[in-house]
Amino acid sequence: MKLLRLIGTYVKPHWRLIVGVVVFQLAQAIASLYLPTLNADIIDNGVATGNTGYILSIGGLMLMITLAQVVCAIIAVYFGAKLAMALGRDLRLAVFTHVGEFSEREVSQFGAPSLITRSTNDVQQVQMLVLLTCTLLVSAPILAIGGIIMALSLDVPLSGIIAVAVPVLLVVLALIVVRMVPLFRLMQKRIDKVNGVLREQLTGIRVVRAFVRERIETDRFAVANREVTDTALRAGRLFALMFPTVLLVMNVSSVAVLWFGAFRINDGSMQIGTLTAFLTYLVQILMAVMMATFMAILIPRASVCADRITEVLQTPSSVVMPSAPVTHLSEHGLxxxxxxxxxxxxxxxxxxxxxxxxxxxxxxxxxxxxxxxxxxxxxxxxxxxxxxxxxxxxxxxxxxxxxxxxxxxxxxxxxxxxxxxxxxxxxxxxxxxxxxxxxxxxxxxxxxxxxxxxxxxxxxxxxxxxxxxxxxxxxxxxxxxxxxxxxxxxxxxxxxxxxxxxxxxxxxxxxxxxxxxxxxxxxxxxxxxxxxxxxxxxxxxxxxxxxxxxxxxxxxxxxxxxxxxxxxxxxxxxxxxx
Structure with missing residues (x-):
């Protein structure tokens, strides 16, 4: 996949930042998975018995873990932002340098507006994907897998709700994402068109005014602008379906957990604290799926942008530099x-x-x-x-x-x-x-x-x-x-x-x-x-x-x-x- 190859090529020199992101996101995720068990202990072993000392000691531990979690999150975001900015800088430089080697033929082939879009908007989309990957996607699988393991350790029969909720959510979101991919591809092309029309009008403003074409040129820009807007709205409507879908599945699953969990508490198979922890893990799992889904929204557009950037970087100049160039001439201008x-x-x-x-x-x-x-x-x-x-x-x-x-x-x-x-x-x-x-x-x-x-x-x-x-x-x-x-x-x-x-x-x-x-x-x-x-x-x-x-x-x-x-x-x- 071009997106992965492109990102891998340009983040490889910054491996220390990648290690920092993974380590601190891992620490943050582990803390998130550990906190619900402590909360369950307070409810079942502290509140139920009226043991104030136990409540204070476990509560103090939870506070320290939470503070550590906040620190880890801040550091992980810092490293992630630094990595994403470095990637954007290196990509823009690579595109600019390569375009500088193009002959007139390649510049005309792509067109100046498209080259500008590819080195700015397209690079920004890939950069945003890397930033959110560092801040969301690294911890999402840890929370999802860890949450499932912890939920199974608390109550296996009740975990059947998770086995139903997660696949349903993934299928619905996949259907939405598949429809968004061609829209994002079309959007980038229409952004190119808007940039082309705008650049042409600004460059030829004197001619436009000389021939009194302001209204016609305004209408031409309005058409290109409307096409971008329409495409963005279509993608936005699909995007708007995603979060209500996640919330619907999350709320229905939470009600199901409380419903069936109440019966298990009633027959003595589960304690209240365990149910609370299980509910927390369910929310963490579904939130992790939602974060992965949010990434899935960005991946199609970033993939389109990566294809366009790669197309530029992999297009050789028709003016090939000599392997063993002559560096001295004896005559003068013949x-x-x-x-x-x-x-x-x-x-x-x-x-x-x-x-x-x-x-x-x-x-x-x-x-x-x-x-x-x-x-x-x-x-x-x-x-x-x-x-x-x-x-x-x-x-x-x-x-x-x-x-x-x-x-x-x-x-x-x-x-x-x-x-x-x-x-x-x-x-x-x-x-x-x-x-x-x-x-x-x-x-x-x-x-x-x-x-x-x-x-x-x-x-x-x-x-x-x-x-x-x-x-x-x-x-x-x-x-x-x-x-x-x-x-x-x-x-x-x-x-x-x-x-x-x-x-x-x-x-x-x-x-x-x-x-x-x-x-x-x-x-x-x-x-x-x-x-x-x-x-x-x-x-x-x-x-x-x-x-x-x-x-x-x-x-x-x-x-x-x-x-x-x-x-x-x-x-x-x-x-x-x-």
């Missing part, structure tokens, strides 16, 4: 693609097919093509966000699959199509790839990225706050800060994935001039939609349907490439029309 192709799993056709080109240090290689031609997929092959499904991608003559990941990523400065800034300050974002960068280096990178002016105008300069995602700066400012972040790193290879799209033509031109001046000797890969951005490139690759249909300089392509001419003419027409 990129080679040799018949490289890439296809998504289950796709009928590859996104990229038989790409072959060389990007040399000190030169700019531009990639242009229509939307959906595969430009972003191509540049994602370089830092191994994806792995080529056929052919090779080489950096300085070494297949990227064989390179040490830190060495590979240290060589590449990637500015993605959608630049992302982290919550913090301008300085913390710029130092993301080089934590020891000086303020002078930050300002120099901002100067090259044409961002110095607006950063210096901010009230706190480099220490000005940046909101999560960079939502407190404009799109053009966000792009320039992302470019500056890559420049601070000073890599040998720069990859700009349509990173100038939010810049006006004048800023674009100044930025390209500054890059040619300040990053001489580096290999530059520039993906662009605007011809003006790549007009000075040493090599332009024209991409169409995942294939390089032509290559050359701007003037060469104008002479011989119909596809390139169409792109140029469409943009010139647009500019003239404007």
């Amino acid at each position: 990129i080679e693609l040799d018949n490289a192709s890439f296809a998504y799993p289950g796709a009928d056709f590859p996104v990229l097919r038989n790409l072959t080109f060389v990007a040399e240090p000190g030169k700019t290689t531009a990639i242009i093509g229509s939307t959906g031609s595969g430009k972003t997929s191509l540049v994602n092959l370089l830092p191994r966000l994806f792995d080529a499904t056929e052919g090779e991608v080489r950096i300085d003559g070494i297949n990227v699959r064989d390179l040490d990941p830190d060495l590979l990523w240290g060589r590449i400065g990637l500015v993605p199509q959608k630049p992302y800034l982290f919550s913090g300050t301008v300085a913390s974002n710029l130092r993301y790839g080089k934590p020891d960068a000086t303020d002078e280096q930050l300002w120099a990178a901002l100067e090259t990225a044409q961002a110095r002016d607006f950063v210096s105008e901010m009230e706190l300069g480099l220490e000005s706050p940046i909101a999560q995602g960079g939502t407190n700066v404009s799109g053009g400012q966000r792009q320039r800060l992302a470019i500056a972040r890559a420049l601070v790193k000073r890599p040998e290879i720069y990859v700009f994935d349509d990173s100038f799209s939010a810049l006006d033509l004048a800023t674009d031109a100044r930025l390209r001039r500054a890059l040619r001046r300040d990053v001489q000797g580096a290999t530059m890969i520039v993906v662009a939609q605007r011809v003006s951005t790549i007009i000075d490139a040493d090599q332009i690759l024209v991409l169409e349907d995942g294939i390089i249909v032509d290559r050359g300089t701007h003037s060469e392509l104008l002479d011989r490439s119909e596809t390139y001419r169409e792109i140029v003419e469409s943009q010139l027409t647009a500019e003239e029309a404007a």
Whole structure:
């Protein structure tokens, strides 16, 4: 069972806490089983004979045992809580670390909302199960088995009531639990859906407002929210049946014990104290069954959550780390693609097919093509966000699959199509790839990225706050800060994935001039939609349907490439029309 394997794997390092829980829960359970016999002694041997000294001595012993029981319970709960919190911490770390190794393919496969749910809500359910196991389930079997033994030792014929009550209770509760399992599984999926809708709406709030879709989006969230609520209510109704069932069986059994016990007292087969103790053991047995039942309620949901967590942990990344990685490169930024192709799993056709080109240090290689031609997929092959499904991608003559990941990523400065800034300050974002960068280096990178002016105008300069995602700066400012972040790193290879799209033509031109001046000797890969951005490139690759249909300089392509001419003419027409 995945749940047991998952819990066993992550609680094993904390075996001392497990021993502590078992020892103190065992002591508490033994005390609970011993106290009714002392109570019976007081009634039969103290109250019945009027022996006050005996009553006080046995009562004092009961008080001490009760205090010891309280202390044991507190310590057991402390150890149990510590174990559960350690399990939750280790599970969240394991999921986060493993997801960090995923390629874009696996992240898209699960989806960000589902991964967030699995590392928070799902882990919390497993953590809660461990906590209640430590505080309830450890003592439940001891109380149940011990209670049955003690009840049999007091009166065997009367124990027949227990033999009937416990199976009846177990059968009824089992029927309820079986119906709850699919509901819990459905609930987790619907929680994923709520998180997905909420995340999408918060991320796209500007678009929602721009198209006046607030009411429609609210209705969409209401549907997802109602589905979760309906599922939870259905599970809650079943849950509500459990405790009345336990109480019904307990009360009927208690009445039966008192009824038949009265006859046995009347004929001298049992004393009043013994009947009282027997009744206490009956309640303990049924309460233990109820505690086990309460665990049975949590186990199905925790089992579903454990399956989802295990699914993440057991999903290998399609980008496999090399067993004997290359940790040193002799050249500086030479990129080679040799018949490289890439296809998504289950796709009928590859996104990229038989790409072959060389990007040399000190030169700019531009990639242009229509939307959906595969430009972003191509540049994602370089830092191994994806792995080529056929052919090779080489950096300085070494297949990227064989390179040490830190060495590979240290060589590449990637500015993605959608630049992302982290919550913090301008300085913390710029130092993301080089934590020891000086303020002078930050300002120099901002100067090259044409961002110095607006950063210096901010009230706190480099220490000005940046909101999560960079939502407190404009799109053009966000792009320039992302470019500056890559420049601070000073890599040998720069990859700009349509990173100038939010810049006006004048800023674009100044930025390209500054890059040619300040990053001489580096290999530059520039993906662009605007011809003006790549007009000075040493090599332009024209991409169409995942294939390089032509290559050359701007003037060469104008002479011989119909596809390139169409792109140029469409943009010139647009500019003239404007």
